[in-house]
Amino acid sequence: MISTITQSPPSSTFSQGCLSFVRAMSCGGSRRERLWSNPSIVRFRRSLPAASRPRVLVVHVGGTEIEMIDLLHNMQFFIVAGHETTALLLAWALLLVANDEAVRSRARAEAKAAIGNRPATADDLARSPYIEQILQETLRLYPPVALLARNVIAPDQIYDREIRPGDTVFLNIYSLHRHHLWWENPNAFEPDNFTPQKVAARDRYLHLPFGAGARICIGANFAMMQAQIILTTLLSRFSFHPAGPAPTPVMHMTVRPEPGVWLEFTPDA
Ligand code: HEM
Numbered sequence: 235m236i237s238t239i240t241q242s243p244p245s246s247t248f249s250q251g252c253l254s255f256v257r258a259m260s261c262g263g264s265r266r267e268r269l270w271s272n273p274s275i276v277r278f279r280r281s282l283p284a285a286s287r288p289r290v291l292v293v294h295v296g297g298t299e300i301e302m303i304d305l306l307h308n309m310q311f312f313i314v315a316g317h318e319t320t321a322l323l324l325a326w327a328l329l330l331v332a333n334d335e336a337v338r339s340r341a342r343a344e345a346k347a348a349i350g351n352r353p354a355t356a357d358d359l360a361r362s363p364y365i366e367q368i369l370q371e372t373l374r375l376y377p378p379v380a381l382l383a384r385n386v387i388a389p390d391q392i393y394d395r396e397i398r399p400g401d402t403v404f405l406n407i408y409s410l411h412r413h414h415l416w417w418e419n420p421n422a423f424e425p426d427n428f429t430p431q432k433v434a435a436r437d438r439y440l441h442l443p444f445g446a447g448a449r450i451c452i453g454a455n456f457a458m459m460q461a462q463i464i465l466t467t468l469l470s471r472f473s474f475h476p477a478g479p480a481p482t483p484v485m486h487m488t489v490r491p492e493p494g495v496w497l498e499f500t501p502d503a
Contacts (some may be wrong), residue, residue, distance in 0.1 A: 261445040285433070291370055319378040320457045324378040325495045327369055327465055329467055329481065330343045330423045332474050332497050337425060345469035356459055364468045369461050370428040373443035375421070380408035407442050408489065416440050423452055472499045 279287045304383035331338050341364055347362035348354070359366070382405040390397040397403065412420040417427070417440075426432070451457070468474075478496020483489045 294459075315451075316453050316457065320460055322376070322378040322488055322490065323369060323372060323457065323461050324464060325491060327372040327461070328468070328474065328497060329476070329491065330372055330375070330493045331368060331469070332476050334423055337423070338366065338469075341465075342469050342473075345466045349466060349470050351470070354463045354470070356463065356464060359459060359462055362462060364425065365457070365466050365469065366462055367405065367425040367428040369458060369465065370441070371423060371425045374411045374417075374427065374441055374481055375423060376441040376489050376491075377411055379409045379443070379445075380404060380463060380485055380489045382442075405442075408485075410440065470502075472501055474499045 328349045331341060335347055344362055345354075348358050354362070382468035384403045384405070386397050386401040386403060389399060410416070414420050439446060444454040444457075474497045476496070478495060481491030481493060481495055484492045
């Protein structure tokens with residue numbers, strides 16, 4: 235609940251407070267459900283006993299109350315939300331790996347041992363844990379979705395700041411992921427930030443590339459699987475090196491490399 239952040243921590247604990255705020259923002263699912271979901275779907279589902287409520291998509295497809303245009307909008311959102319984000323994750327990961335010889339040779343050795351000469355599949359994911367760490371660290375440094383927004387529907391307070399209904403609150407994921415209070419060497423590319431031990435010791439809400447709570451990315455696992463399969467396959471077959479200007483992250487709807495990621499790929503003999 236948002237009200238958990240109103241216990242007036244001293245200003246010296248601002249960063250700790252930011253963390254509580256992020257946690258609180260991603261937990262108020264029922265409020266946001268009312269705000270964001272199609273009201274007719276919510277009404278229809280709530281009119282049924284809890285045990286027999288159909289999934290939202292089934293309501294769409296069943297066409298009971300829902301216009302085809304709603305279905306179309308949802309499908310469009312899946313395509314938009316799923317394509318560019320995953321492409322950016324891969325582009326930034328390739329760039330980071332291309333620029334770091336130690337990471338690259340460790341990842342290449344892992345990829346070759348895991349799949350040899352064939353393409354990777356979902357069955358190989360457990361055999362490339364370091365490549366998954368590379369992707370998690372890439373999402374820390376270059377989260378494709380760098381800002382989350384929430385519309386405020388109830389009054390609240392964060393420290394001395396009044397939060398009013400109708401306000402929009404933004405969560406700056408990019409800064410959270412590079413905050414020097416939470417990360418050693420926050421701007422360095424260090425896939426070992428995501429060893430199982432480090433992940434277990436860290437607050438879950440410090441790494442939010444897919445959001446958290448009720449509105450967490452619905453495609454998070456799919457995106458990670460897809461990226462890991464592609465990166466493992468590329469690493470097992472090609473050497474690649476930077477071949478153009480170092481790109482700058484520029485915030486549009488997503489965090490894009492400008493003027494693009496330029497690499498030279500050489501197939502392994
Ligand atoms: C690296 C890839 C991806 C990143 C970084 C990403 C990031 C995010 C983030 C941060 C959110 C939460 C937004 C919020 O809390 O306001 C989100 C929501 C969402 N994402 Fe993704 N996403 C990725 C891939 C995908 C894929 C592959 C799909 C679909 C196949 C997808 C579909 C969605 C949908 C439908 C939502 C809205 C969920 C809801 O509001 O209940 N995303 N994504």
